[in-house]
Amino acid sequence: MRWKSLVCCAVGAVLVGVLATSCKKSSDKDKREVVLYCSVDQQFAEQIIAEFEKETGIRVLVRFDTEASKTTGLIQRIRSEAASPVADVFWSSEIFYTIRLAGESLLSPYSSKRTKDWLAPFFDPARRWYAFGLRARVIAYNMNTVTPQEAPKTLEDTFDAKWKGRLVMADPGFGTTGGDVASWFVHYGRVRARRILQSLRDNDVRLVEGNSTAVRMVATGQADICFTDTDDVYAAQRNGWPVAMNYLDQGGNGPLVIPNSAAVIRGARHPEQAAALMDFLLSEKLEEMLVQTDSHNAPIHPAVAEQFQEYAIGKTLDIDYAQIAEQLPTAIEIARETLK
Numbered sequence: 353m354r355w356k357s358l359v360c361c362a363v364g365a366v367l368v369g370v371l372a373t374s375c376k377k378s379s380d381k382d383k384r385e386v387v388l389y390c391s392v393d394q395q396f397a398e399q400i401i402a403e404f405e406k407e408t409g410i411r412v413l414v415r416f417d418t419e420a421s422k423t424t425g426l427i428q429r430i431r432s433e434a435a436s437p438v439a440d441v442f443w444s445s446e447i448f449y450t451i452r453l454a455g456e457s458l459l460s461p462y463s464s465k466r467t468k469d470w471l472a473p474f475f476d477p478a479r480r481w482y483a484f485g486l487r488a489r490v491i492a493y494n495m496n497t498v499t500p501q502e503a504p505k506t507l508e509d510t511f512d513a514k515w516k517g518r519l520v521m522a523d524p525g526f527g528t529t530g531g532d533v534a535s536w537f538v539h540y541g542r543v544r545a546r547r548i549l550q551s552l553r554d555n556d557v558r559l560v561e562g563n564s565t566a567v568r569m570v571a572t573g574q575a576d577i578c579f580t581d582t583d584d585v586y587a588a589q590r591n592g593w594p595v596a597m598n599y600l601d602q603g604g605n606g607p608l609v610i611p612n613s614a615a616v617i618r619g620a621r622h623p624e625q626a627a628a629l630m631d632f633l634l635s636e637k638l639e640e641m642l643v644q645t646d647s648h649n650a651p652i653h654p655a656v657a658e659q660f661q662e663y664a665i666g667k668t669l670d671i672d673y674a675q676i677a678e679q680l681p682t683a684i685e686i687a688r689e690t691l692k
Contacts (some may be wrong), residue, residue: 357389358458360498360568363669367512367610367663369455382457383409383415383523384409384411384425384439384452385410385411385415385622385623385624385625386411386412386413386441386622386626386628386629387412387413387414387415387438387439387440387441387616388401388412388413388415388428388439388440388441388442389414389415389416389429389430389439389442389443390415390416390417390442390444391416391417391423391426391443391444391445391446392418392443392444392445392612393445393583393647396479396642396645396646396647397414397416397443397639397672397687399467400455400641400642401414401440401646402547403583404628404629404632404642405530408628408632408659410625410628410629412629412637414457415429415439415640418471418598419533419588423444423445423446423449423526423527424494424525425527426442426444426448427452427453427604430442430453430458430617431456432519434458434618436617436619437564437617437618437619437620437621438624439617439620440546440616440617440620440621440625440626440629441614441615441616441617441620441626441629441630442459442613442614442615442617443612443613443614443633444609444612444613444614444677445487445528445612445649446527446528446531446610446611446613447481447483447531447611447612447613447673447677448530448531448534448673448677448680449622449677449680450481450521450613450615450678451476451481451572451673451674451677452617452619452677452680453615454476454480454481455677457618458618459480459481459615459618460616460618460619461478461479461480461516461615461632462479462480462482462521462615462616462627462630464627464630464631465480466630466631466634466635467479467482467634470482470634470675473651473672473673480615481564481613481615481617482613482614482630482634483611483612483613483652484529484612484614484633484634484638484639484641484651484652485609485611485612485639485642485649485650485651485652485654486609486610486611486649486650486651486652486665487528487581487582487583487585487609487610487611487647487650488581488582488583488599488608488609488650488665488668489528489532489579489581489607489608489609489610490579490580490582490589490597490598490599490600490606490607491505491509491510491577491578491579491597491598491599491600491643492566492567492571492577492578492579492580492584492585492588492595492596492597493576493577493595493596493597493598494570494571494572494573494575494577494594494595495594495595495596496497496571496573496594497610498577500575503577503596503598504598505598505599505601505605506600506601506602506603507536507548507600507601507602507603509601510552510555510577511548511551511552511554511555512555513555514639515546515577516554516556517555517556517558518553518575518576518577518579519552519555519556519557519558519575519576519577519579520557520558520559520560520566520569520570520574520575520577520578521552521557521558521559521560521566521578521579521580522558522559522560522561522562522563522565522566522579522580522685523559523688524561524562524683524684524691525688526561526687527562527563527682528563528581528610529563529579529678530608530680531608531676531680531685532579532600532608532610532677533545533682533683534676534682534683534684535602535608535669535671535675535676535680536548536549536602536683537682537683538671538676539602539603539605539669539671540603542643543616545683545686546690548684549686549687549690549691550690551660552577552644552691557691558575559691563580564582564584564587566578566579566580566584567580567584567585567587567588567593567595568588568594569628570678571588571591571595572592572622577623579600580597581610581652582597582650582665583646583647584650585597585647586647587646587647587648590646599665602669605667605669605670606666606667606668606669606670607665607669608646608668608669608671609650609665609668611652612642612649613670614630614633614634616630636653636655636656639653640650640654640656640659643656643660643663644660647674648660648663649663650663650664650665651663655670
């Protein structure tokens with residue numbers, strides 16, 4: 353019987369050793385992973401993620417959003433997972449929903465040497481998010497049907513009766529269009545913003561599923577002008593489409609610029625890896641890579657901006673992003689009701 357006991361002990365010791373080794377391997381693997389939720393266009397983000405993995409050896413498990421539900425799908429996912437977060441870091445192609453997540457206590461404060469001297473207004477006073485890589489709102493137009501001289505140069509220009517039935521815009525419930533519409537409520541006030549929406553309806557504006565769809569319709573002659581972002585026009589021009597743009601100037605005060613944003617999810621399971629990814633997303637190198645993609649996001653790091661002056665936006669709307677984020681749900685509801 354004694355030898356049976358010895359055999360059992362030996363087998364038990366082996367099993368313990370195997371389990372311990374297995375757990376250690378699993379733990380080591382877990383330490384080299386970080387989960388990223390990302391609403392940036394996948395073809396651009398993948399290049400940047402690959403560079404981070406190469407530099408750090410940390411594997412990025414990434415979930416992207418769709419064009420039609422841009423950003424909002426991931427926002428709802430983060431909310432639904434609040435009790436047991438899956439994501440460690442959120443990298444958004446815009447700022448307004450990120451601010452709303454911070455207000456819902458779903459983001460953690462983050463500070464490092466990288467963030468010490470971050471430029472205002474591109475960070476949260478509580479350090480729960482940081483912004484970088486700017487796009488501007490623009491009016492895109494078909495160069496075959498609209499001359500540069502007659503192309504609208506301000507939001508107000510699009511109310512002219514000559515554009516009746518010739519303008520398209522993305523559904524304000526998704527992507528950057530909602531933030532743009534909300535900025536009208538902040539900049540002009542609610543009464544004037546309602547009049548703006550009514551003027552667009554009177555001119556038979558058509559709603560489509562996203563900015564890229566709006567630009568495609570302009571390029572193919574299904575519309576003559578549209579509201580969109582700089583990156584969608586750059587992509588169209590890369591494809592050789594006959595599309596040009598003017599900034600969507602709000603009453604002579606400049607266009608709304610919409611930055612990327614990055615934040616650590618509250619309760620992130622991989623805090624050290626999340627910190628490494630955050631510092632990479634907030635680096636000059638990231639902005640260099642981003643401005644050189646077809647999106648050409650304008651850098652906020654002075655040294656990088658100096659190198660890529662051709663993508664500088666110039667005069668921009670001076671507006672509080674937090675106020676836009678606060679107005680967002682109301683603005684979307686009123687816009688959809690008015691424009692339906």
